[in-house]
Amino acid sequence: MKFEKVIVEKNENHVATLTLNRPESMNTFSSQMAAELNQALIELDSDPLIRVILLKGAGKAFCAGIDVNELAGKTAIEYREWIEKMEHPLVTISKLKKPVIAQLHGVAAANGMGLIAAADLVIAADNSRMGLTAINVGLNCVGPIIPVSRCVGRKKALELLLYGNLIKMPEALSLGLINKIVPQDELESQALQWAEELAQKSPIAVQIAKTGFYHSEDMSYEEQFAYMNEAFARLCTTDDAKEGVAAFFERRDPVWQEK
Structure with missing residues (x-):
């Protein structure tokens, strides 16, 4: 447009x-x-x-x-x-x-x-x-x-x-x-x-963080933890999470894959 x-x-x-x-x-x-x-x-x-x-x-x-x-x-x-x-x-x-x-x-x-x-x-x-x-x-x-x-x-x-x-x-x-x-x-x-x-941060980590924050904002305290823990679990399965941890141990800059 x-x-x-x-x-x-x-x-x-x-x-x-x-x-x-x-x-x-x-x-x-x-x-x-x-x-x-x-x-x-x-x-x-x-x-x-x-x-x-x-x-x-x-x-x-x-x-x-x-x-x-x-x-x-x-x-x-x-x-x-x-x-x-x-x-x-x-x-x-x-x-x-x-x-x-x-x-x-x-x-x-x-x-x-x-x-x-x-x-x-x-x-x-x-x-x-x-x-x-x-x-x-x-x-x-x-x-x-x-x-x-x-x-x-x-x-x-x-x-x-x-x-x-x-x-x-x-x-x-x-x-x-x-x-x-x-x-x-x-x-x-x-x-x-x-x-x-x-x-420069992992795009998928940033996106899941923002989305999770807004989606859980009006939930009860306990429901927020359940929702955020599920979001964190999904993030842990991504290539970026694995790359970020590997780069930390290898003392190098990460190369993000997830869009």
Whole structure:
């Protein structure tokens, strides 16, 4: 599929960079961009040469939410279909086998913050900000709050949802919304380096780890152990598991076989 509102680039180190490409609108979600982003994620997950997806925004912001120019003149049913399309990528990320690292710069607001929270890992520029800002224009972020609340817990999630304030990166880090803070001028290089480091791990081990984590997240404590132990047992039968252990004993770099 040819994309207009997202850019897909692949490198020889098994990393695909997926860029939101509506810089003139601070990468706010249009229906077209939401659909293209979702399709691009699915296609990259199926690409045997790609192991890690690096998600970022063009221009001066990561993503400032949803394009309100599309808001007017819909019925309740049409609004539901419209917002489901906008939030579909947030759900899709959890279903992908391959990890998604978000590269945050500028602002991530409303659905943009939801996209950050939905990503598996996040590296952020030190001057970035994020917030569930829709409450400030008479709307709300009841979709984006779902991945946000899984990072921060109920009380802080409700505060973010109801007040709509933008928070800075030290607070975002303490809340578990991001993994790393780096200087703005080092964001591009450090994000790519981090993605390429993850891409050096066994692809099948990473994929089983991510899939198992999301599938077991809402299970009971005991059920989680049973599910994860089964996943680990399946992993142990793979060529990569055998190669990884052999390489460890032979003091050499492993050569991964599983895609």
